[in-house]
Amino acid sequence: MSLRPEDVQRIAHLARLAITEEETQRTLAQLNDIFGMIERMRAVDTEGVVPMSHPLGGAQRLRADAVTDVPDRERNLANAPARQDGLFLVPRVLE
């Protein structure tokens, strides 16, 4: 398998990363190297092997459906790149 420049641009779009022509070319060679290394894994016979998503297995623990957080509005807003009237400010989404 070998990626093409348009594949890299498609993936970058899916990942919401702006990417320049020059970055596309450089990244393409590196990604193809990495996928070449990954290819070895695909030859292993894994028929019937249950995928391991987590080292300790088991189901995710559920907690009681109760309010546990007391949000500190000022502290949470303090890191916002832009804010207005106690809200996060973003560019207009609906015309």
Place this chain on the structure above:
Amino acid sequence: MNHVLHRMSLAELARHLAAREVSAVDLARHFLGRIERHRGLNAFLDIRPEVTLAQAQAADARRARGEAGALLGIPVAHKDIFVTRDFASTAASRMLEGYMSPFDATVVDRLAKVGMVTLGKVNCDEFAMGSSNENSAYGPVLNPWDTSAVPGGSSGGSSAAVAARIAPVATATDTGGSIREPAAFCGITGTKPTYGRPSRWGMIAFASSLDTAGLMTVSAEDAAWVLSAMCGFDPNDSTSVDRPDEDFTRDLARPIAGLRIGVPKEFFAAGLQPDVERAVRGALETYRSMGATLVDISLPNAELGIPVYYVVAPAECSSNLSRFDGVRYGHRAKDYGDLADMIKRSRAEGFGPEPKRRILIGTYVLSHGYYDAYYIKAQQVRRLIADEFQQAFTQCDVIAGPVTTSVAFGFGEKAADPVSMYMSDLYTIPGSLAGVPSVSIPCGFGEGANASRPVGLQLMSNYFDEARLLGIAHQYQLATDWHRRVPAAFAG
């Protein structure tokens, strides 16, 4: 006594604190002074002496009121992957430059509760992605043993700070080797507990099925003390293991006689440098002379760890890092068009090359048509590797081998070639995929031009066997003094 405070074990420091021969404020001043004097290492990203001294005064006040915990007043440095209210938390990324967390990570909070005093935040590879610290947006940390060598990564600030004795202990995180590899490169003790044992609440996420908090210390004994305070069930972390708190010092005195040490032949195959092999085999011989039996074992699929890891970790990273959108926190681009453009440009400017590379790999392997061929396949091979560990532990109590194929490499040697950099974690990734606890302890030095660069011995035990694992490491450290060596420029 002040001139030797940085050469003492935690037990010695605790004794002097208990006898009121030294105060927490004295200790904080001593280490802050050393941090200042050795700023050239670039180990720290944020220090705030007024915060540190206030915490030290509070520890002294607690002692004056009759409290007597072993860690009360002992300083600690936190990897900049743990969020903190009183220090900036950046993950060594431009994306989070200046970020002030509204809360403390559970690990930070638990260590503060027993009275440990925060010296500051230490450097690392950006979002804990890297094996050399060259991926930090704030410049690499230098290796105190040889400043032309990398300190390892991603926890390179943690390992360098402890090796240079500018912090007696540092927290760290390990996803594929990020505690053990830098510990080996810097000649100190690195401890990665069982996956799920320490809480990850407030630990900036990279790959959630692998990320584990741990420690950098001078000795296994020091690690056992701090790990006991650090680990415990946390309802805020859905992967936190619900087990009672443990005293990890309980097996420190247990003798080695009768111990079965498994030696995987795959960890001594082509690629292992002869000087590393000699030091590691020397350590195994020491264990044998102490009464251990060496057992030949095999982990046939361990060498597939790297390809498996470079599917699983980027997949999870692409998901975890999707939260950085320039809306609620983090970098926002100055010039942009609509909302989607703002997000794309903010991410392109905020992330460095390695996180971007991994986000792209992860996005690809999770995308339509490739999910089964890559992500599910990798999870299946991961199961095979984990099963081999369980098979091995029917024949031995602990697995031993090298941490890395070579001693610390030079700056720039691997930076241009991601695949060769990824190979740095050949021996540490299998244990990460299985999720078993593992330590790296110093066992010698390289040879020739590498004579000043340390070598690490890796020990891995079965799940939740940290107390025994640290005891096995401690017994070696009673018989040897590699862990007590300090680079000459940082001894005094």
